Amino acid sequence: MxxxxxxxxxxxxxxxxxxxxxxxxxxxxxxxxxxxxxxxxxxxxxxxxxxxxxxxxxxxxxxxxxxxxxxxxxxxxxxxxxxxxxxxxxxxxxxxSWAPDAVETVPRRELERRAGRPLSAGDLERLAAMNVVTADEGGDGGAFRVDAGLLRLGVQLLDVPLSQEVILAAREVLMEHSRAAARELSRLFRGEVAERAAQDVRSLSAHMHPLVVQALLTTFQRSLREELGEWLGGSGTD
The missing domain is CATH 1.10.1660.10 (Multidrug-efflux Transporter Regulator; Chain: A; Domain 2)
Structure with a gap:
């Protein structure tokens, strides 16, 4: 299967x-x-x-x-x-993408349960560098503030054979270009709904949010596949 x-x-x-x-x-x-x-x-x-x-x-x-x-x-x-x-x-x-940002404070045992694996001190440092978790300064040292939406991605990145510097640089590239795309899309949508009633605008926003996210993910997925295909094809590893 x-x-x-x-x-x-x-x-x-x-x-x-x-x-x-x-x-x-x-x-x-x-x-x-x-x-x-x-x-x-x-x-x-x-x-x-x-x-x-x-x-x-x-x-x-x-x-x-x-x-x-x-x-x-x-x-x-x-x-x-x-x-x-x-x-x-x-x-x-x-x-x-439907949910608002969710940051929770959980004990280390619960953090590891959600991660699906034990987390070493080095793992926690890498997750902290990616802004996935931060130590809860107000706690007893065994609790962490965790971005629930990023945790699974962050844990998967722990096993990617790339340096922390490259991962963080990639994060900056993605953030920069996603912000630019968001600004341009927002500008287009504002022009389209400028004359509509507030209720219509809210309804359109609720429907467009997940659709735009899916479109961005699909477009990026295909673009990345093409870029990697050209890179691997040119390197003679195909």
């Missing part, structure tokens, strides 16, 4: 740990049809892949939006079949 490059090699315990949930939760979602069945390997052991991890992250994001289990079921059942982990991550990013 896996279409990403990474094969389904996670056991149910490893999947639960990676997603920051319990094995019971994984089995519950599987029984509800919210997770595809695992690939059955030797000794009848089920193996899970990156799509399962991404789908659990999407479910978690939908829960953060306050959606009921029934609403989450309807949302997931409306998705096209066979979505890759990357495509599910785009859906999660769009869902996350």
């Amino acid at each position: 896996t279409t990403d490059a990474e094969e389904p090699t996670l056991t149910v315990d490893e999947l639960a740990a990676r997603a920051g949930v319990t094995v019971r939760t994984v089995r519950f979602y599987g029984g509800k049809g919210l997770l595809p069945p695992p690939v059955i390997g030797a000794r009848r052991v089920g193996h899970y892949g990156p799509e399962h991890v991404a789908r659990l992250a999407l479910i978690e994001e939908l829960q953060r939006q306050g959606m009921t289990l029934a609403a989450i079921e309807r949302y997931l059942h409306q998705l096209p079949a066979g979505l890759t982990a990357h495509e599910l991550a785009i859906h999660r990013a769009v869902v996350a």
Whole structure:
């Protein structure tokens, strides 16, 4: 069932740990049809892949939006079949764009549960450099303020074989160009709705926000694929 490059090699315990949930939760979602069945390997052991991890992250994001289990079921059942982990991550990013910025203060144990892994002192330093977490100065030293919308991305970046300097420089590039795009889009939309009633403007804004985010993500995804394809093709590594 896996279409990403990474094969389904996670056991149910490893999947639960990676997603920051319990094995019971994984089995519950599987029984509800919210997770595809695992690939059955030797000794009848089920193996899970990156799509399962991404789908659990999407479910978690939908829960953060306050959606009921029934609403989450309807949302997931409306998705096209066979979505890759990357495509599910785009859906999660769009869902996350509906929510206001959410910064919470949590103890380290809860932070690691949400991250789905233990976090070393070096990991915490890198997450802090990316503005994902900061130590809670008013606490006892064991609590952290965490940007819930950035945590999963930050944790994934911990395993990317790039230096901290390159990651931070990439962040600055993305922020600079996303701000420029936001300014231009805002200017276009303001001109379009200038003569409309306030209620119409609010309604349009509510509908356009997730649509614009999805459009930006899709456009960037395709542009990055083209750039990487040209780079790898030119380097003779194809």
